[in-house]
Amino acid sequence: MEVSKREEEYLETMYILHKNKGIIRVKDIAKMMRVKPPSVVDALKKLSDKGLVEYEKYDRILLTDAGREIARATYSKHLLLTQFFIDILGIPPEIAEHDACQFEHYVSEITVQRIREFAQYIQEQCPYVLKQFIKEKLAENAESE
Secondary structure (H helix, E strand, O other), X not given: OOOOHHHHHHHHHHHHHHHHHOOXXXXXXXXXXXXXXXXXXXXXXXXXXXXXXXXXXXXXXXXXXXXXXXXXXXXXHHHHHHHHHHHOOOOOHXXXXXXXXXXXXXXXXXXXXXXXXXXXXXXXXXXXXHHHHHHHHHHHXXXXX
């Protein structure tokens, strides 16, 4: 089944809302994604047609098992990429967060796995070099501000 980048974003948002609040509401999705509620309703209908959410107007919204798996995988990539950008590359958190949100929808599983393995390797085998690199990048960031 083909799932678009935007649909992944909706699923991930619902996953995060359910994880944090225990409930998924149209207004919360709209606020988090900075869209209008009618846009959310349209997306929910499409996701429901694909069997990724259970949605009836004015009723609760639930991720199906398939929707939850896509959302979990996307969110997992997001967390890994954000931490990699911050901890390994020394990217400021707000930029790392934004970049991870873009990158997570296009990166393959093998790339994600290699990033995970590389991060673990560099943190375990070269902690001093990594600390020096991050220190230099933080100094550069401070100078450019």
